[in-house]
Amino acid sequence: MSKSIACLAALLVCLTGCAHDPTAAPQEQARRPACVAGPPIDLQRYMGRWFVIAETPYLGERDYVGSYDEWTLRADGKIEDRYLGRRHGFDQPVTGSHFVAKVVSGTGNTTWRVGLIWPFEVVVVTAYVDPGYRYTIRCMADGNMVWLLARAPTMDEATYSDMLARLAAMGYAPELLHRVAQDAGQIGRPGFQ
Template identity: 25%
Template sequence: MKKKLQLLFCLFLGGCTGIPGNLAPIQNFEVNRYLGTWYEIARLDHSFERGLTDVSAEYSMAPNDTIRVVNRGYSVQKGKWKTAEGVAKFVQSPNIGHLKVSFFGPFYGSYIILDIDKETYQYALVCGPNKEYLWILSRQPTLDKHVLSQLIAQAQAMGFPTEELIIVPHTKK
């Protein structure tokens, strides 16, 4: 019985760092170009960001080839900033845009870069372990409407429920 529970637990955790069917992370990923601040332009709603505006993420190198992740968003309801610090690790190799991120000890979730502006790393399309998690990120608090429309269309073609996307306002400094 104990071995079955361990296997079930491993399968559950493995599912959290998996890739949604028929999708693939970007290849030739350059982590040093990805480091720095990214602003959340749009997202699918989920409990850990519900009600937050002005959401950003700061990525920096940490010991042991890990990446420090600091997510920040403003809670309008509480009238204050909410910050979460975590760590990201590459699932396969540093040149594949598939990482696992943890904000809660040994529990990791997938962070899959599906597309990126390969020339300047100015915008990215990112998902989680399934199609319930999707983010459109930009180096600036706004993103050209044409680029945003293209990314939304791309996500829709991949099977994400883009009609449920929340456009994230950025009004705080």
């Protein structure tokens, strides 16, 4: 049953993930650029848990709080890609999706093909990682979706503002991002989904 739900969720991600945010004005949607990869990354160092601080909301992740990505490098070079969180509240069990990603050769480990459900794949690009591997910006190759991730579940306002400025410099409209509650006190606060 859980495999069926995971497959259905993956299909839903595929079908809705590339769709434009219906709340965004058409001119805002039109100015979303393609995502450009940053400098090469150390894949071993990049693995592990990354908390979702902010994202372009879409149906598959919209109701989650406390969400995070967990990446594990496999012996065959592929990456176990798990998206986990609590749907509808912190009192709910941890659930999520499991995908397998492949690094695209020649991209300095910045570009991954993520298999949702055969034969559907999406291309996810790492646009920025800070030198300490504490913060990262990832986006779909077509620029429709963006994730701001951190190693810790909290991010100070100065760092968050810096990350938004980086997104703006890349051509994204930072106001399209919504923060993800990582503790119960953040639910319902302005800017949080």
